[in-house]
Amino acid sequence: MTNSLKLLTKSNLLKKYLAILIAVLALFAVIVQYQLMINNRVAGITETTIRFFSFFTILTNSLTAVYFVRLSYKILCSKQIINVNFTMLTAITVYITIVGLVYQILLRHIWSPVGLQKIVDELLHTINPTLVICFWFFSRTGMLLDYRKIPMWLLYPSIYLFYILTRGYFSNFYPYPFIDVSKIGFTQVMINSLGMMLLFIIVSIIFIWLNNNISSSTNKNISR
Numbered sequence: 426m427t428n429s430l431k432l433l434t435k436s437n438l439l440k441k442y443l444a445i446l447i448a449v450l451a452l453f454a455v456i457v458q459y460q461l462m463i464n465n466r467v468a469g470i471t472e473t474t475i476r477f478f479s480f481f482t483i484l485t486n487s488l489t490a491v492y493f494v495r496l497s498y499k500i501l502c503s504k505q506i507i508n509v510n511f512t513m514l515t516a517i518t519v520y521i522t523i524v525g526l527v528y529q530i531l532l533r534h535i536w537s538p539v540g541l542q543k544i545v546d547e548l549l550h551t552i553n554p555t556l557v558i559c560f561w562f563f564s565r566t567g568m569l570l571d572y573r574k575i576p577m578w579l580l581y582p583s584i585y586l587f588y589i590l591t592r593g594y595f596s597n598f599y600p601y602p603f604i605d606v607s608k609i610g611f612t613q614v615m616i617n618s619l620g621m622m623l624l625f626i627i628v629s630i631i632f633i634w635l636n637n638n639i640s641s642s643t644n645k646n647i648s649r
Contacts, residue, residue: 441500443560447553448497451490454548455483461542479592480600481585485520486549489557492517509564515636516578518561519629525554531603567640570633575626582625586618
């Protein structure tokens with residue numbers, strides 16, 4: 426019992442520090458990336474700001490920052506680990522995982538940032554996603570996730586896609602080459618978009634399956 430209590434205490438401490446670290450890094454990355462984009466803008470500040478928040482990477486890292494800043498505030502105020510809404514955490518983990526996967530597979534090779542931009546780039550696309558996945562893993566409580574939540578999780582990327590295509594039609598600005606209607610055509614963009622939605626579904630299924638499989642195995646061991 427004592428050993429179990431020690432492990433639980435260490436796990437709670439790890440989650441506390443990890444939550445605070447994610448909050449700091451995500452907030453830092455978004456703020457610095459905005460400053461870098463403003464410094465190198467090719468349009469007015471208002472248009473540049475709109476374009477900045479037109480990137481799924483920025484929106485998702487901002488969402489991650491808000492979530493973990495709020496969680497960190499509760500942790501610091503209560504001096505103990507806060508029970509997270511695991512369904513919401515899983516959705517955020519799916520989104521930030523997609524950010525990392527798409528960048529590593531489709532976008533990393535198209536540019537080579539240097540200096541501070543490279544640091545921020547790695548935070549946004551590699552380090553933050555990895556840390557959030559780690560936090561998700563350590564935050565599992567044995568609760569089973571429902572596959573029927575996936576359609577709700579798809580609302581965020583669906584609304585994002587609708588916004589990007591609608592605004593792109595009027596502004597001719599598309600944040601990613603695989604949804605640039607002006608260069609690859611509407612039909613190809615729709616095919617790419619369906620592929621992205623399929624990726625969201627697959628990643629969601631993987632996280633739900635992992636959680637439910639591990640939780641079921643753990644519960645069986647405890648009941649023995």
